Amino acid sequence: MELTHINSKGEAVMVNVGEKEITQRTAQACGIIEMKQETLQKLLDADLKKGDGLAAARIAGIMGAKNTSTLIPLCHNIPIESVEIEFEPISKTRLKITSFAKCSYKTGIEMEALTAVSVACLTVYDMCKAIDREMVIKDIRLLKKTGGKSDYNYEG
Numbered sequence: 001m002e003l004t005h006i007n008s009k010g011e012a013v014m015v016n017v018g019e020k021e022i023t024q025r026t027a028q029a030c031g032i033i034e035m036k037q038e039t040l041q042k043l044l045d046a047d048l049k050k051g052d053g054l055a056a057a058r059i060a061g062i063m064g065a066k067n068t069s070t071l072i073p074l075c076h077n078i079p080i081e082s083v084e085i086e087f088e089p090i091s092k093t094r095l096k097i098t099s100f101a102k103c104s105y106k107t108g109i110e111m112e113a114l115t116a117v118s119v120a121c122l123t124v125y126d127m128c129k130a131i132d133r134e135m136v137i138k139d140i141r142l143l144k145k146t147g148g149k150s151d152y153n154y155e156g
Contacts, residue, residue: 005074014074020106025147027113030098031121031140037092039132043124044089053127054087057097057120061085064119065101065112072115078105080112085120097121098143110145 007013035043046052062083069077084100099116101109121137128135145152 012074014076015107017076017106022104022106023147024102024104025108026100026102026145027108027110027142028098028100028144029110029113029117029140029142030096031117031137032090033095033097033121033124033135033137034093035095035128035135036132039128039135040089040093040095042131043095043128048127049130050127053124056127057087057123058085060123061097061099061116061120065099065116068112068115072111075111076105076107078103078107078109078112080109083112083116085116095124097124108145108148110142114140114142 004015005012042048043053046054050056062085064071065080065083069075081102081104082100083102086098086100088096088098090096097117097120099113099120101113101116103109117140121140125135125137141154142152143154
């Protein structure tokens with residue numbers, strides 16, 4: 001498989017998407033944040049000193065998606081149609097954060113979905129760090145993408 005962000009001289013370049021067709025594209029990503037049971041309960045109850053941690057993380061995730069091209073050097077600035085962030089406690093100590101992103105453009109929206117999850121996880125950490133500095137952010141990954149040359153579904 002050829003790396004698309006490297007030219008014939010081995011230099012990093014932004015991919016030219018000028019000739020590509022506009023298609024509907026979606027991406028879904030997720031991440032896990034592990035924390036103490038008491039921390040997760042306070043987060044779910046919106047009982048943190050800083051305020052509603054999930055509301056802050058949802059907004060931060062959306063903002064992260066919107067700013068992906070300023071954070072990741074070779075990403076295109078794409079017209080995002082929607083970004084959604086969902087929170088699901090999957091145990092007494094683990095919160096799963098999932099993002100869903102959609103656009104109609106010449107290149108995909110996977111990096112925006114991954115950035116949304118990453119920023120949402122970091123915001124949860126920031127909102128809860130006063131009571132739990134042992135939180136662990138892990139397993140950030142692309143779950144699904146549609147549109148463009150190929151679709152992808154995580155099989156793990």
